[in-house]
Amino acid sequence: MAAAIAAHESGVKDILLLERDQYLGGILNQCIHTGFGIEYFKEVLTGPEYAQRFIKEIKKIPDIEISLKSFVVDLTRDKTLTFIKPGILEKVKARVLIMATGCREKTREMIHIAGTRPSGVFSAGLAQKLINIEGLLPGKRVVIAGSGDIGLIMARRFMLEGAEVRAVIEIEKKTRGLLRNVVQCIEDFEIPMYFNHRISKINGKDRVESVTAVKVDDDLNDIPGTDVRFDCDTVLISVGLIPENELIEMAGVQIDKKTNSPVSHELNKTSIPGLFVCGNSFKVYDIVDSVSLDSEIAGRLAAEYLRKKI
Amino acid sequence: MNKKLTCIECPRGCVLSVDAENGKLVRLEGYECPKGEKYAIAEIENPTRILTSTVLTEGLFLKMIPVRTSDPIPKSDIKKAMSEIIKIRIKRSIRTGDVIIKDFLGSGADLIATRDCSV
Numbered sequence: 138m139a140a141a142i143a144a145h146e147s148g149v150k151d152i153l154l155l156e157r158d159q160y161l162g163g164i165l166n167q168c169i170h171t172g173f174g175i176e177y178f179k180e181v182l183t184g185p186e187y188a189q190r191f192i193k194e195i196k197k198i199p200d201i202e203i204s205l206k207s208f209v210v211d212l213t214r215d216k217t218l219t220f221i222k223p224g225i226l227e228k229v230k231a232r233v234l235i236m237a238t239g240c241r242e243k244t245r246e247m248i249h250i251a252g253t254r255p256s257g258v259f260s261a262g263l264a265q266k267l268i269n270i271e272g273l274l275p276g277k278r279v280v281i282a283g284s285g286d287i288g289l290i291m292a293r294r295f296m297l298e299g300a301e302v303r304a305v306i307e308i309e310k311k312t313r314g315l316l317r318n319v320v321q322c323i324e325d326f327e328i329p330m331y332f333n334h335r336i337s338k339i340n341g342k343d344r345v346e347s348v349t350a351v352k353v354d355d356d357l358n359d360i361p362g363t364d365v366r367f368d369c370d371t372v373l374i375s376v377g378l379i380p381e382n383e384l385i386e387m388a389g390v391q392i393d394k395k396t397n398s399p400v401s402h403e404l405n406k407t408s409i410p411g412l413f414v415c416g417n418s419f420k421v422y423d424i425v426d427s428v429s430l431d432s433e434i435a436g437r438l439a440a441e442y443l444r445k446k447i
Numbered sequence: 448m449n450k451k452l453t454c455i456e457c458p459r460g461c462v463l464s465v466d467a468e469n470g471k472l473v474r475l476e477g478y479e480c481p482k483g484e485k486y487a488i489a490e491i492e493n494p495t496r497i498l499t500s501t502v503l504t505e506g507l508f509l510k511m512i513p514v515r516t517s518d519p520i521p522k523s524d525i526k527k528a529m530s531e532i533i534k535i536r537i538k539r540s541i542r543t544g545d546v547i548i549k550d551f552l553g554s555g556a557d558l559i560a561t562r563d564c565s566v
Binding site for chain 1: 452453454455456457458460496497498499500501503509510511513515522525529543561562563
């Protein structure tokens, strides 16, 4: 939305915004906690409130056509997009394209946790969606693997909803989340945090029954004899995010295999001229305010590209 | 008593060094803005938090409406606040900022909606 509004302000007249969900705002809608907007709006907002500011702004602009429930399935080098919408398969060719596809959470498989495959293992963001959007509590006794911000925030959310968070287990020496989240989500609720530990095994037949954690040394190798067991019915994985760039990869954009972001020497630019990437799909940000500010640059770059082409 | 606090007002997370006597702040170092000073005083004298949660709807487009307290409420009230929030049902169209419960738990803060939702 920030990129579309900025492109419009820079003179672009015909903008199509494709959103796969049934409402605008993306992940912000499930981030019901506060802490957004301090830099951009100079006030403290929740995720939905932050999104609402942009939704209100974008709806005032008739030159921006918003298409919801529109899932892009194909993208080619000449910027032709194919998307599905309930009942329709549509093709549209863009002269300039900005991708704002965000990122995905790393999964259990990516951190190699051994054990059985019972139900009750969720990524932190999925648990967030289940509680905050669907109104479902995924478990009663929770262990969190990793100390990313979403995991910390979900620790508090589970506690508030009456569940018990038994431990946050972090392989590094310190948290990877923001300190403020350690204070208000972990310390406020007296949740034990285990640093230099990793979950070595998930146990349980149909449902998670426990996890085994082990202490690691400075080279992240397991220290024998340091196993600790936590009885729990739920494991949340909060170990980081990866930019989502499947579509541009399909179009032939060069992707850095290590970070899954586009190979680029300049903010928001890719190896295909006129194809820009903004926000978390360009690089993973900590703060949404920086996403909006950098996405506005993408909008202006897109407008500049069109001007030069004419 | 000397204590270290991490300010939670913004993502910077400044470390504040505080001295408290009889529950009052008597010395403060390490803060970099007025928000930090305010936070340190509140944290020593009456710790408060903005509470965010969700409320169940009936007959609306969304199943859950996110809510928050308009101002921070005492940390000691948070459990009680959650047991009130769980009882609420929203049945009418709502706009961001609409008051759901005025003067929530007598705290002076209102419980407000943080998302638009129509029937």
